[in-house]
Amino acid sequence: MTNGLALLSLVASTARPHGVTELARMAGLPKSHVHRLLQSLVAARYLEKDAQSRYRISVGALRLGRELLRSFPIRRAALPEMMRLIGEDTRVSLVLAVPFGHEAISIAHLAPDGNLRDVDTLGSVLSAHSSASGKLFLAHLPDTHLDEVLPRLEFNRQGPNTHPDAASLKTELPLIRQRGYSVNNCENGPSTIGVAVPIRNREGEVIAALGASARTDASTVEHLEEMALVLQKSSQGIELSYETEDETEAHHRDHN
Amino acid sequence: MTNGLALLSLVASTARPHGVTELARMAGLPKSHVHRLLQSLVAARYLEKDAQSRYRISVGALRLGRELLRSFPIRRAALPEMMRLIGEDTRVSLVLAVPFGHEAISIAHLAPDGNLRDVDTLGSVLSAHSSASGKLFLAHLPDTHLDEVLPRLEFNRQGPNTHPDAASLKTELPLIRQRGYSVNNCENGPSTIGVAVPIRNREGEVIAALGASARTDASTVEHLEEMALVLQKSSQGIELSYETEDETEAHHRDHN
DNA sequence: CAGCCCGTTCCAGATGCTAGAACACTAGAG
DNA sequence: CTCTAGTGTTCTAGCATCTGGAACGGGCTG
Numbered sequence: 046m047t048n049g050l051a052l053l054s055l056v057a058s059t060a061r062p063h064g065v066t067e068l069a070r071m072a073g074l075p076k077s078h079v080h081r082l083l084q085s086l087v088a089a090r091y092l093e094k095d096a097q098s099r100y101r102i103s104v105g106a107l108r109l110g111r112e113l114l115r116s117f118p119i120r121r122a123a124l125p126e127m128m129r130l131i132g133e134d135t136r137v138s139l140v141l142a143v144p145f146g147h148e149a150i151s152i153a154h155l156a157p158d159g160n161l162r163d164v165d166t167l168g169s170v171l172s173a174h175s176s177a178s179g180k181l182f183l184a185h186l187p188d189t190h191l192d193e194v195l196p197r198l199e200f201n202r203q204g205p206n207t208h209p210d211a212a213s214l215k216t217e218l219p220l221i222r223q224r225g226y227s228v229n230n231c232e233n234g235p236s237t238i239g240v241a242v243p244i245r246n247r248e249g250e251v252i253a254a255l256g257a258s259a260r261t262d263a264s265t266v267e268h269l270e271e272m273a274l275v276l277q278k279s280s281q282g283i284e285l286s287y288e289t290e291d292e293t294e295a296h297h298r299d300h301n
Numbered sequence: 302m303t304n305g306l307a308l309l310s311l312v313a314s315t316a317r318p319h320g321v322t323e324l325a326r327m328a329g330l331p332k333s334h335v336h337r338l339l340q341s342l343v344a345a346r347y348l349e350k351d352a353q354s355r356y357r358i359s360v361g362a363l364r365l366g367r368e369l370l371r372s373f374p375i376r377r378a379a380l381p382e383m384m385r386l387i388g389e390d391t392r393v394s395l396v397l398a399v400p401f402g403h404e405a406i407s408i409a410h411l412a413p414d415g416n417l418r419d420v421d422t423l424g425s426v427l428s429a430h431s432s433a434s435g436k437l438f439l440a441h442l443p444d445t446h447l448d449e450v451l452p453r454l455e456f457n458r459q460g461p462n463t464h465p466d467a468a469s470l471k472t473e474l475p476l477i478r479q480r481g482y483s484v485n486n487c488e489n490g491p492s493t494i495g496v497a498v499p500i501r502n503r504e505g506e507v508i509a510a511l512g513a514s515a516r517t518d519a520s521t522v523e524h525l526e527e528m529a530l531v532l533q534k535s536s537q538g539i540e541l542s543y544e545t546e547d548e549t550e551a552h553h554r555d556h557n
Numbered sequence: 558c559a560g561c562c563c564g565t566t567c568c569a570g571a572t573g574c575t576a577g578a579a580c581a582c583t584a585g586a587g
Numbered sequence: 588c589t590c591t592a593g594t595g596t597t598c599t600a601g602c603a604t605c606t607g608g609a610a611c612g613g614g615c616t617g
Contacts, residue, residue, distance in 0.1 A: 110365060321563080354564060
């Protein structure tokens, strides 16, 4: 089972279809074994096998992502406000992200023109050490958990200002909590900047991040920091509509 | 493994998180077994377990759908032309679908306003017997395969004109092949109509369907049939750009 | 306190995964 | 044509792991 799931992830992570031998080499498993696993995955319709016996992920897997987004009430709660925001400032992109392990994953992305970005950017992983959303989630981790996570991060140098190590990153976290927003100043790419503010549930836990980003030739860090104050107001509105939506769902559930 | 994958599908198909006992009942398996399977699925990061031991699909599953769409060159090839089309006729929605088993699944959806529809409609299953795309794929199945599939369809009455049985549906298929497009006239919903034309690869196999749809209060079947002729031209353009893209990819692969 | 439902753990038993080896087939080289 | 090296597939034996019944602990509610 574990091997089968790892194999599924492996096939999913490679854009091109692969044959049994190739997959066996990548997975480090005997190919007869891989062959059997692939048969099960095909039978369950997670993978498809073409005429040349090459395997690719099945279209049916789209269903997973679809149901997933439906199961995020925070997304429904946030989208209208994000739409309104994007109309007010056409220089930035907006992103809604949720924690995934110690990193963050984007679950909605609005381009400056107001269009929902294509699915290519949905499900993007935002790294913990170099993105505004990632650092925001780190800053609100319980201390004990943080000390567990920090040593396991890889400090890939994504941009000129990427934090070089855990110590450097750690000094920024109290500041993020104090100001109520995090800033990425050319840390995640040579010329991309961004800010992110927390969205909390009733218990005060940070369940999502609302972020704005831009390229340095379209905006400045100063402008994004002003933007962060606007995002904070939006976040409060989203929290409200999230909680009421939660209640109506609970109410609805009671009557089922 | 098989049970584990079925369980993953089960969790994915329910919007709300569920507990072990509930899932065990739904899956028809002993709950100790389900518990163990869930642990594996959580370890592989396909599921998430919250504080109340309820299980939901993990955000990471978004990755599957994302890589999937990337692996569809036909989508990249078709989107620009679809964008152009939607600008010319603002009364219809456009859909790009690919076969999935004996049904069809949408992999791109353009609303009349030109926006890419939200992911909610991505990965939607278009039924074989009552949607224009579904019938189009049926019409181009090899005869031997068709006789296998037809008896297994469920002829749910989705709209006033839904085909009542296999015999009725089968008489329409030659017409679809002859005209080069399929029509759905209030078969898939009380007031939705649509047409679909095939997109073929170099070998002449139907690999995707390009469809237009509308509500009866916004358009008419006659108008959509005119639209079908336009779609056929678009389809040819898409086939061309798909094949050249295929070649450049092959070329690129050779040099890796 | 007793009863109920939940998630979790334990353990014996057998299913089915595991992996090495052998088979069939194709493509290319000599 | 033959030989080789590559592919996908099948076979088999052995044992890890799935399987599922039963029992445990812990919140509830009456």
